[in-house]
Amino acid sequence: MSTARTRGGRAGRVVVTASALVGALLLASCGDSDSGSSDGKTLRLWHYEGPDSAMGVAWNAAIKEFEATHPGVKVKFEEKGFEQIQKTAPMVLNSSDAPDLMEYNKGNATAGHLSTQGLLTDLTAEASKRGWDKELDAGVRTTSQYDADGVMGSGKWFGVPNYAEYTMVFYNKELFAEHGISAPPKTLAELTAAMDKFVADGITPLANAGAEYMAHQYLYQLALSKADRAWVDSYELYKGKTDFHDAAWTYAAETFADWVKKGYISEKSTSTKAEDAGVSFIQGKAPILFSGSWWYGRFQSEAKFDWGTFLWPDSNLTLGSGGNLWVVPKGAKNKELAYDFIDITMSKKIQNLLGNNGGVPVAADPAAITDPQSKSLIADFNTLSARDGLAFYPDWPIPGFYDVLVSETQKLMTGSAKPDAYLDALQEAYDKGAPKT
Missing domain, CATH: 3.40.190.10 (Periplasmic binding protein-like II)
Known part of the structure; x- marks a missing residue:
């Protein structure tokens, strides 16, 4: 999404069909020897944050932290466009080429819709075991959980937002x-x-x-x-x-x-x-x-x-709302590695980095946010959150x-x-x- 979220849209450009996009995504991966590997040595990660955005800076640091704490394991990061993932996710995730961890948009029409199709891993047990459920306040947590009809706000955990917006x-x-x-x-x-x-x-x-x-x-x-x-x-x-x-x-x-x-x-x-x-x-x-x-x-x-x-x-x-979600595809080959990576992005170290680079962290140490503009950004978010002002x-x-x-x-x-x-x-x-x- 460059560094900003390009949330779809069809007018004023050549329309590329979903089937063409998914074909391009699959072809791009077919030549990779570690694509879809379940040997526990490669974490395949997809996200669409620009490298100079707050999230891009934080996730790049998380990749380095992950590889440092998982000797012998490499992160294979594949940058995807927001629209690529938005249009093709159901087909890609229903194939053998699903990544281990993926950023995906939150809400009924997106993550909720995929959850009803059985394409996402139920993260409820991991959220409790790793304490993610305690890190997120109610307003942010709304987009993590979906009921049997794919409606957000209750039910099973199918994603983890580790920033807010x-x-x-x-x-x-x-x-x-x-x-x-x-x-x-x-x-x-x-x-x-x-x-x-x-x-x-x-x-x-x-x-x-x-x-x-x-x-x-x-x-x-x-x-x-x-x-x-x-x-x-x-x-x-x-x-x-x-x-x-x-x-x-x-x-x-x-x-x-x-x-x-x-x-x-x-x-x-x-x-x-x-x-x-x-x-x-x-x-x-x-x-x-x-x-x-x-x-x-x-x-x-x-x-x-x-x-x-x-x-x-x-x-x-x-x-x-809470930010876009980390989701673990049902067909992911290295789910434990995916859970470990989510954990790292929720750590104080990465959350503080996110907060000092213009993001809205969900689990940072407030005293560690030193950038004046970032302090203002987070203060306004706290004002909204306190008055239940996030309207999706x-x-x-x-x-x-x-x-x-x-x-x-x-x-x-x-x-x-x-x-x-x-x-x-x-x-x-x-x-x-x-x-x-």
Whole structure:
């Protein structure tokens, strides 16, 4: 995912079929003599974190630690794209080429869906034996467990998140000052006034990516600002009826469409990828980016201006959860080695490293986090966690909903669908995929 999560998306690029991708993955592995080996000498690891991201730095250190503590054992790391794994995981994991340990997206539509297909190892006993269940607080632990229907929050452990993530507003302090805007805005009215000032000065204020996750995450955040925990639980956990024409969803769709009309969001960003939006912020072109903590380490290393963050104003809820999961495929050949590697990534040494490189650790020693920006990042996460403010992600409830959100939100951006039609389309897809009660 470069260093940021490129959460799928089909518009504006050549579509590669899942069968073609899985074929490429399998061919890439067939030439490796230790592929699928069960001799206990090789741990095959797949993840998609960029090497300069907080997670990439931490996992590279974990590989060195693992090899130092397991003489004669080598880690065969294979970097995969997020979309490769997202699209092909069911086929790859149902083959003899499954890795021993893999990073995979969390939620009902992804890890939950694979768990119902019998493709993931039940980690419940290991979580108890190794103390992972005690390291993770309730909000983070939600995405580790799935019931028989693949719904998160209870049941067996099928994954272990060893970092957390949440969304925030990144802003360019220098551009704000240059255009006479006091920062950071503490209310939505102040944020709107700042965006009006940028538009008046000929600048599109919000970096956006309509071809991937970013656009519908803006919209979901707008809905969350009018929602509560019961609303989230109804939508994500099916603990009630989800009505896409309720006050929260209606406000979100109408406000998002209005923001495009007002020039806060460029209609030209309909086909933009998340990487392009992130780069526009790094290059100082976009003054504001609403996205996740997965960008934090990269912005620390690449942005050459003074920047800061704040939580979305006037909202108790924001997108976030435990991070992506370490999952052990059912067909893994070296499961004990996989469990040992997870253990190392949960160690204080690796967790502290993660925290000092722009990540949100789940088991670090707070006194060991010395970087000022990292302290701020973790403090905001603790604020969210304390008020039960992590509201997961909009594409999680049902398999395939990510693509629906991308394509329908693009229509809302171009004006080819009005808010009512947009919400109708989401309701139809959601009702079709949600468990029948």
